[in-house]
Structure formats: structure tokens, C-alpha cells
Amino acid sequence: MRSQASLELGQHQQLALTPQLRQALRLLQCSTLELEQEIAQAVADNPVLELDEPATDAVSAQAEMLERHWAQPARQAVTDDIPESPASQSLTDHLLQQLRTTRASLRDQALGVVLIGELDEHGYLDFDPVSHSTALPPDWDVQEEEWRAARRLLQSFDPAGVGARDLPECLRLQLRSRAAQWPPDVLDCALRLTRFLEDLGAGRWGRLCAALGCSRALLDAAHQALLQLDPRPLSAWQEDTTCYVVPDVLFHRSGTRWAVSLNPALEPRLRVDAGLAAQLEREGAPVLREQVRVARQLVQSLGQRRQTILRVAEFIAVHQRAFLEQGASALRPLVLREVAQALELHESTISRATRLKYAQTPWGVVELKHFFGTGVQTASGEDASARAIQAVMRVLLDAESPGKPLSDMRLSQLLADQGLVIARRTVAKYREALGVPVASLRKAQGK
Template sequence: MRAQPSLELGQHQHLTLTPQLRQALALLQCSSQELDQEIAQALADNPLLEAVEPEPEPESAAQAERLDRLWAQPARAALPDDLPEPGQPLSLIDHLLLQLHTTRATQRDCLLVIRLMGELDERGYLEFDPAALTAGLPPELEVEDEEWRTALRLLQSFDPAGVAARDLPECLRLQLRTRADEWPTDVLACALRLTDHLEELGAGRWGRLCEALACDRVLLDAAHRALRCLDPRPAGAWQTDPIHYVVPDVLFHRAADGWRVSLNPAVEPRVRLNPELVDGLAGQDLSPDLRDRVRQARSLIHNLDQRRQTILRVAEFIARHQQAFLESGVGALRPLTLREVAQALELHESTISRATRLKYAQTPWGVHELKFFFGTVVQTRSGDETSALAVQALMRTMLASEPAGKPLSDMRLAQLLADQGVVIARRTVAKYREAMGVPPASMRKARGQADA
């Protein structure tokens, strides 16, 4: 049987996203910073658009003035003219180069040390064999492995102690040797050997450690205290990452008849058609390119307004659903899902997800991402429901008051929660504890004993 070509007519239904709908979805997902970039690009590309500063409504002038005091930055004119310009912080590489220039190392050794400096990670570690860098150098240099080892020893002798270590144990050993005069000889020797047993140390296996190191518990505790004085990230002091501040998109504030929600005008960019250009084009036969620009401008304005309305509707629903949180704090958070909001607002779950992504709300209990108010349902013994975040807040209170020498195990935490009507499994308690960044009871006990 041979296949023969043929023509057939058929009808099919499928969903196609228009450019306007794609833009609406993209703008809804943008954070306030990303939206600023999109608006700036649109203003640069389309001369028919211009930015507009929002004007406060007469009945909310007092509120707008209060918001201005909260979010407005101090004017530059208020600063003295003779303030010095802030200097650039010294980088780790600059700090190491200054030390290198004070040595009597040959030019060849200096070049190798500088090559090693360029491979340090953000912790100050060098996580590979320096000899592996030979392949990236010109063959005529003929660098021997011993030269790399010499350059590495020179770099490891610099401040901060521990720099250019290949791993954590070596980093700790370098610092111990640099500060050897701070501890008795037997404590230093035990601490050096202890760096090879960090996993057992973290788990608090004191008996195994005493046996492996052939020492008693008193000497082991002294060696442990010595290690705790060291810095596992020697380059941490040279990290100069800029601080990013979160400005809320939504403001929750108390009113006489309950809680109100408003959009923060400080992060709400507004654009409009340039009235002068629009008046000049009125009655003219526009070119296809100009008509397309007008269509794009109107589409952007419409989609920005739709974005504002969607975020405001979602925030208003959250305020109604989470009134107990607004009144009492995290412990009163109620469970909430994207589906519940989508059904109530007659929107798709993906729309709710986009509307809450990287959008932040100012509440009486701090600034939180809108996704913070969504959480899984936890049943209580009385049949009521609470949220996982509320359970974690309760656990945090229990852990804050646990006995120093006898930390609460996951099983004990589950029992205490059950006494308060929250019945969850021990493995669920462990999952919540890990999400909170709290180590197991054995490690908390080991830390407590070391601090003592």
C-alpha cells in the first residue's frame, strides 16, 4: 500500500495570544523595578508617550501627604555642599596586591600570585590545584608545579588568614597556624586534628571524636572553642554587594470602618498620550507607522491600568481574608490558596500568581511579598484551619524559650503543638523547622555546650 498526497479542509479551535495580551501578561508579572525599565524603554521608543506624575485626590490629600513623608527621599539641596565624595572600598584583590608589593618575590612569582588571585571565589577560596592553570599560560613560560606551590604558599601567607585555601579544613588550619600563640600547644594540636572531623563535630558526636583524637572531653571542648573563633569565609569582609531596598507596591492601612488598601503612588508609573502631539495629528491622514505607534501607546496605557486594577483587587481580597493577621500578626495567618482568590475574583490562577510575584505590601507587621499570605492548610483539633506560617510562628516562640541545655526535639515540638490543638506529624515539624533555618536538636545542644 502506497502513501498518496492529499488535501483536506478542517476546522480546529486553539487559543492564540495577541501582542496586546502578551504585553498585558508581561506587565502584570513585572516587579516595580522591572516595570520602571519597561516604561522607560516605551517612552524612549514612542514619542507619543509621556510620563505623568500622579496627583492626589482632594479627599485623600492628608493620606498622600503622609505617604510622601514615608517614602520621599531627602532633597539633595538640603545637604551641605562641602560633603566629601564617598571613596571606593578597597577590594580583596587590592588588599592582597598591596601586601604582594611589600615582599621580595621575583617578577615571575608575582605574576603567578596575581594569576591565583584572579581565581579566588567570593569566600576567598581557591577550589582547585593551581597547577591546572598552566594550560592557560603561554607555553614558552614553562611554569613548573613547584613554582605554583611556591606562589600558593606566598598568597596563603597574606591577610586575611585563610585566604586561597582549597577547602574549609585547610582554611581553618591556615588560621590556626597564623594565630598559634593564642592557644596552648595541646589545644592547638587538637584543633588542627579536629579540622579533619568537621562532620562529626557538627553532629555533636563527642564520644567518637574523643576516641578518634585520643583526647578527653575537656581538651576537645577547648579545641572546639578555638575553631569557633575562626572565620570560614575569610573574604567576607570585602563583599561589597549593594543593598537593595524593597518599596511596597500596596499599602494596608486602618480606617474607621476596617482595613483599606491603596496602591503606593511612589512606585506607580503613569503614562499618557502627549496632548500636544495628539492635537497636532488630529484630522491628518496618518502613515501606517504612525498609526501603529498610536495603537501601541493606547495598548500600553490600557494594560498598565489593567495591571493596577488587578493588583488592587487581589490585595483587597487578601485584606478581607487576612484581617486577623493585620490585627494580631503572623500567628493569626489564615490558609489561602491561589485557587480561592481566582474563583472569588473570576480570574485564572496564573493571573493571581503573576499579580503576586515580587509585589510587596506594607502591613502593621512589616513589608511582605503578596505570596507570603498564601499557605497550605493545617487542621486543628477543634476542626478549624490555620496556615503553615502560623504554625511556624508558634514553633518559633517555643524554640525561643527552650531550655539551653535541653533543646526541644521534633517529637517534643509535635507534642507541644498538639497540646495547643495543632496536630501534625513529626516529619512535618522537621520540614517546618528546616524551612525556618533551625538546626536539629542535637546540633543546637552541641552549640549550647560549646558556648558554655
């Protein structure tokens, strides 16, 4: 067989991220505080940019608008805790500082930064590497093993338990970080006991002793070790905080529909000095003319950011109208793909537009990501949002007797009575997502 080289022409499509598009995506992902820092730095570096201070009457109008939307207290608290900002070092800074002190390569550190940004309010990490790899430069080609290595690195940081997938893994991470506190046999038994939290919650001591091959005394010692752990690794970072998040988006009634507006108090008032820009374009050196181009590009990117956030919020207002009128238990299933298809945008763009963006609703201030979640079919054949079911579970858990906490099986039965027929295993998953330990731990801790 002879081999012969040949030259062929072909066409293929490839998405190229221009510098302007990269800037727009980066600004879209910024929180309000991060955006303020970006703008302040841009004004300091670029003489063509200036902050446009609003007139006094405009400030008064903005204040009146905010008072009108915030005057009435929320009738019901949302399921997620209202985010707060620590007075000293933030958790993100604490984790990033540890990341910088490691010997990880710049590439691995970049993956670590992505993971830190995906932690939920309890310190857990429900992360899909496939969807997030698309947000990285195409030439990176990040492999799944690299994501696993980045997660393991994050899980080695303080506070112990951060980056866990679920409660059992969180407990195991804490046990290993404090291994010297317990005898080896107690530690080994406690590590294995984390895989039987359901039996532990039901008090099935005989079954546990048989499954673990240990005595009742050793089982009790391992149980006590678990009681010393924190099911919410970030709880210490949520204390003594006073600065509350200011919403980026305002949901308010307008006749029979729900209208959306961006918070005027947070709008970046950045503009290009037209006179100076014209002079530099006529007489300035190439580097100064480049400053003009960069300034106009930044203002344009900020406008795109506002429009994207507003479009996403308007879609949410229509889709989640029941939530706005009835509360968290009325949340409907919603996924990024659904919004992306309706707005003809990429899923990663929707993810950026909802990252660290908060909305003022009749039920409190919530992150836009709060409106997203998968669905579970109810007894009536309709779909209920997983977050809505968690909201119902939160009400049941808050009303339980401290001396007789609800087991996952009992929670499943109570939900079924309300038409929410879901498996006990799913109930356990949702309970862990709420950061609530098993019934036996709640009973021992006095909840």
C-alpha cells in the same frame, strides 16, 4: 489490511497569546523598580508618551496618606525578614551574570532565569516545574529533565548551596564545593551525615556510628565540617543593606472592614499626548501611527496591571482578616487556585500579581506571596496555615535556651500543647523552611 488516507475537519481550542496579552502579563510580573525602568525606556523610545507630574497639593496629600499608614510602628515583626536592596550588585544580578558566562543555550538560560526568580529569601528553591511550564510559550514543551538540568546548573553557581531543595541538599552542595578543605574520609562521612540530621540533632552518637560505619573520631570530624557551613546560603548577601522595600499596597481599616488601596507614591503616571497622537494619526507615516497604537496599548496594560493587583489584594484582605487583626499566627491557608477561581483568572496570573509586590500591614511590610500557604488540620478540626505554624515555631525558637535548644520532637510537643498537632517530620520541614539548623548545630554555634 489496506491503509487509506483520509481528510477530516475538527475543532479544538487553543490559547493564543497576543502581543498585547504578552505585554500585560510581563508588566504584571514586574516589581516596582522593574516597572519604573520599563516606563522610562518607553518614554525615551516613544514621543507620544509622557510622564504626568502630579500637582504639588497632590504630592502633599500622598505624603500625608503614607504618614498616616506608616506612623505607628508594627506591634509584632512578621516571620519573613523585610527585604532589602544591596548597595552594590544584587544577588539576582550576581547569579544572572554567572548564567550568562556559561555555555548554556538560550533556551536553557531562559529556564535558569525562571529558577533564579523562584529562589526564596534563604536561597532555597521549592519549584514545581508543571505549574511554571504553563507560563512559558506553549510551543516550548519543556520536559522535566530540562528543569532538572537547569536546577543543576544553578546549583553550580556562587554562593555554594543556592538552589537547594532543603537543608541536607544545601549542606551537601557546600561540602562538595569546598571538598579540598577536608580529608576524603571526613568529606565522605560528612556527606552521608547530612541524611541523618535528626539523629545528629538528638545527639544519638552510637546510632550514627553504626549507621555510617565509622568511628566516633571520624564522626566528630565530620560533625565539625558541617558546623563550618552556612544553612542560609544568602546570609552574606543580606548584610550591610539600607534601602528598604516600599509597599505597593496599603491595608487600612475603614469602619468595621479592611480596605485596600494602591500606594499613590508608586503609581506610574504615564499618559498619551492627545494632541500629538491626533496629529500623527492624521498626517504621520505608518511607523508613527504605530507608535500611537503602542503608546495607548501600554497605558491600557498599566491600567490592567493596577486593577489585577488591587483585586488580588482585596481578596487577601477579606480572606486574611485574622492576620491583619492578630498577626502572623492567625494566617489562614490560601492557595493560588482558590484566588484564581474566585476572580476568574489563571493561577499564573495570580502568581505574577503577587511576585515582588509588597503590602503595608499593621504587622510590617510583607510580600503578597506571604499570605499564601497550605493548611494543616488542628486538634479542634480547623485548618491552620503552614506559615502560621511557622510563626508560632519562630516564637518558640527565639525563646529557647542557647545551651539547650529545642529538638524537633520537643517543638512538636509544644505545638501540640497549643492545639497544633503535626508530625515531627513536618516540624523539621518547617524548621528548615525558616532557615534554622538542627538543634545540635544551633547548640554548637551558640545560636
